[in-house]
Amino acid sequence: MAVAAMGWATLAEAVSYFANERFDTTHWDAIATDDLKNKVLNMAYNRILYHPDLSGIPEAGSETTVQAIILIKAQCEMAYYLALHLADEDRRKGLQAQAVIEAGIVKEKYWTEMLDNLPVPPFILILLDGFKIAGFFAVGLERDEDKKIGEGEGE
Numbered sequence: 001m002a003v004a005a006m007g008w009a010t011l012a013e014a015v016s017y018f019a020n021e022r023f024d025t026t027h028w029d030a031i032a033t034d035d036l037k038n039k040v041l042n043m044a045y046n047r048i049l050y051h052p053d054l055s056g057i058p059e060a061g062s063e064t065t066v067q068a069i070i071l072i073k074a075q076c077e078m079a080y081y082l083a084l085h086l087a088d089e090d091r092r093k094g095l096q097a098q099a100v101i102e103a104g105i106v107k108e109k110y111w112t113e114m115l116d117n118l119p120v121p122p123f124i125l126i127l128l129d130g131f132k133i134a135g136f137f138a139v140g141l142e143r144d145e146d147k148k149i150g151e152g153e154g155e
Contacts, residue, residue: 002035003038005041005042007049009072009076011041014079017073027084040079044078044079045060045075057071058131077127078120081124092108
């Protein structure tokens with residue numbers, strides 16, 4: 001069964017992006033089949049859409065044309081990041097989940113606070129910066145019941 005595409009970027013759009021916009025495509029080119037490319041694109045879509053630190057990202061199909069251009073680039077870049085780094089990220093997160101704080105000949109050190117952090121490359125953060133929605137906040141208002149509306153303004 002073929003892997004269904006999901007997200008903002010179709011496989012054809014991703015192929016076009018890597019052919020026309022990205023200089024180094026080694027790890028994208030190494031993905032053996034279209035199904036595997038769709039899998040990594042789907043994973044990239046999910047990482048962006050459900051990332052706890054990203055907000056205001058529209059689901060696929062609800063984005064504007066201008067947003068789609070940016071989201072296609074972001075999904076492709078995240079797919080490339082995952083193709084390159086996912087195996088290492090999984091290994092390191094696995095070590096952190098086991099409470100390992102130092103490992104290996106090179107003496108890697110792990111911050112326990114980083115266990116729940118999902119990395120997002122800086123370029124993707126820049127692309128998605130315009131999607132952030134300002135947070136809700138409340139302001140304390142006072143009212144003088146003895147004054148009429150507008151009374152005291154402009155004095």
